Amino acid sequence: MNLKKKIVIASLTLLVVGGGTAGIVAVSLQQDAPAQQAERKVKQVAEERDKTKRQKVTEKEERKVKDVLGNIIQQQDKKSERLATVLDPSQGNRATVVNARDVALKAIAVLPDKAKPVIILPTPADKETPVIVIPSKNDKPIISPEVTLPVIPEKPVIPPVVPPKEENTDDENEETPVNPKPEPVNTAPQIVAENQQIHVGDRFNAYQYASATDAEDGDLSGAIEVIQNNVNPDREGTYHVTYKVTDSKGAFATVTITVYVMNDAPVIYAADLQLSIGEVFDPMKGVTATDTEDGDVTSRVVVTENTVDTERPGTYRVTYMVQDSHGKAGEPVTIQVNVINDLPILNATDLTLTQGDVFDPLQGVTATDKQDGELTSKIEVIANNVDTNVPGRYEVTYRVTDAHGGFTEKTIAVTVKGLNESPQIQLDVEVITVQVGEAPDWLAYATASDAEDGDITALIQVDASAVDLESPGDYMVVYQVTDSEGVTTSKHVPVKVLANDVE
Template sequence: MNNRMAPKWNKKMTIALASVGLVGSIGTGVFFAYNETASEKAGHQAEEKVKTASNSNIDRLFKEDKSEKKDNAKKDVLQGILEKEKESNAQFASIIKGEDGSEELSSSEIALDVINTLPTDSDIILNTNQPTQTVTPIPLNVVPMDNPTPTVPIIDDNGAIEEPAYIEPPVIDGGGDDGGDSGGSGDDVIVDPEPSNTTPTIFADNQSIHIGGNFNPYNYATASDNEDGDLTSSIQVISNNVNPDKEGTYTVTYMVTDSVGKSSESSISIEVVNDAPILHVVDNQISVGDVFNPMEGVSAYDTEDGDVTSRVDVVGNNVDNQNPGTYEVTYKVTDSFGKSSTETIQVQVVNDKPTIVAKDQELNVGDTFDPLEGVTAADKQDGDLTSNVQVVANDVDTTQAGTYHVTYVVEDSAGGQTEKTVTIHVKEKNTAPEILMDTNTINLHVGDQPDWMVGVTATDEEDGSLTDAIAVDVANVDLTTPGTYKVVYQVTDSGGLTTTKEVPVTVE
């Protein structure tokens, strides 16, 4: 059915609906009484089908059409029918007479026409592109194009049915071959022109904040809507019990409303946390007698308050700096919101051991050895303890060459002891080296440049040859001026013994 046929169809449908409305309101028995020439059998069949059509379609149209206008129209129709119930068959025939002047229809013809015109649930098939067609009742706001939504008849003050103007309904192309743009075999359908409105969405997550901060609930939520876009600025906080100065878990509820009044709500939890302050303390060690300051090197920091060192308290301290031992010191710090931390450290009080100063020695056979000579001792707490040094082992024999040991021990007033062992090397008695020359005098002429080592050697009983170790001093010899001078030769052995020899020099 094309659009050009719509007015004629609409007129026919109006007449049919008027008939059904009249029949449904007055009663099917009254309706069929208007035409006594109709066959009794046809009258009964029409009566049953009209009842069915009236109940399943017309009443449903009135029930599902919620607009005030159509509700009023329904009332007008029923009222008009009741008022005209007693009018003559001629008056009813004039109401339904066609505008083109065609002759009147009999009541049975009208009824049968209505029956054949009105669709029923079992007659309506919504064609889809699926391989198998299924029979599906069509909602009132979606009907096949061949059966546009019928208008409700309105009766004017004179009892005549007003024919409403035809309104082109919106169409979705079902893909059939009825002139639509798309391919396929489906029928075009009329859809509800009123667009749907989606609910706006709030985006907000649970949060954890630090105590004492500035809390703004609007910083944690955004909103958007398919139709309105960004609605963040329209968010309202409808519930907020957050106390940013007290630890706990709270709730914030947001609401946002779009431009057509559709609203949504969302709630999040806000956890207010107070980080405990942190103490920076370490174990310590002091010497007996040292002054102990428990706050030395101690600090504290808090996430919310920053540096809280000034809030640190010593809540426990049993340190005795006069007696060696292990002691404890306990610290406590509390932030401005009442959260505390405690730490305990150990303090070792130790007695410093005394020190002994004694060195290894080398002696020659026959030398005198005093093991305490040059030995000293001291202690941090007691001071000089040299007089307390004891020789607990000494095997030195200066009559024989060899390696020997001496062990010393010293104890302080607190009972701390120190022990030290030194090594004593005893060597054979050292003899001095000897310088040998070929002559006892050196004769030269003015301007000579002599080799002062010609004929000179040195030997040592312990070290052997020491010729390379000889040192020559000719600072007093003037080779440019005749005269008598002296040259000095000197050599030292490994034992530290030195031999010196002076030789006369004559310059002519």
């Protein structure tokens, strides 16, 4: 072999975090500086990759390159340090420790322009890893019939040490950006729904009680799903409804609300009553009942207790109960019924008599009773001190009793007046003198009084129709007054009308 120097790698140990991998690698190196050749080779490969990065590399070829060379470079950046024992034939068996990266660079530096087969030798009995042989340009390949790796592409593409990127199988010509922008974080949608209260018999639509919004998609109310709903609007109880909404990115939210189906109890309206003895009693008269859901339920009212006896005075009880169409009962209502004996009514008024009149205390007095009817004949005079011969004020007391023992008493006043005296008219002058054309105040000259009625001046009437105030002469004016008994007194008074030139 035309080799000036041959280095045999007797052992290569790669320390990997979480587990170890070992292998025996034999390489042939040329005399010139391996590190420089390797770096030039890497640059050359990188330039080749830049020129052909828009060309589609088949998935099979990409996997071959990564299996053979890519892992050697990528692993040295991820792991701590790799150790290799390099044996130099010129130095005998003396071992030299080098960095794993240098070993890889040396291996890359001697890669031929056209890759030759890479053969895996059978694993020695005392080794766990197969032997990989990479031939040089002048070496003959080591042939092992047991295992042969596929041929490396003529111009292998060595991937740079960068994080792996997902392949775009939709567009073969699409270029993967070097620094792709991270996708924004998707915010989960929100459902707005509150607990509800409805009445039995109401229509229930679960969707009308919820809405949904999403930071990215906006209003998602139309996308709400009801994934649970056990509401029975025809039966009182507590139920639940669960909503779910999913946005365009697959994020979802769920909310559960409680629905209370209420059945209001019916209400009875009834008031205490008072009845008269013998009166017909209808316990349902004036009683009503209403219900929130059913409306008027008066026809459903039932009497559960009735102790009324209208033939005997007393206080009795009547109890009512009602249920709605759903079987819910309202609070029972109990009223009191008072059965009474109405007292008779006495009709008697105060009287005024004239001295010497005849007085009948029962004249004009009557009595009636609600149950017994006419009771005038039952009236009694239990007190009477009237003396019509002596003017004065007296009293008469009456009593009437009905068939049930109820009675009424009433007292009236009786006034006895003496014989009536005529009223009197008094004048300030005997002759009234006025001037022609003058309008005199005729009442200014007279007053009137009565023994029984007192001052009755206001009752005086003046008749001056015979007086001609435009013509001088003698005339007569008439004054007249009547008392409360109808007795009238008149008085004529002379009037002298003087001419204006007469003194």
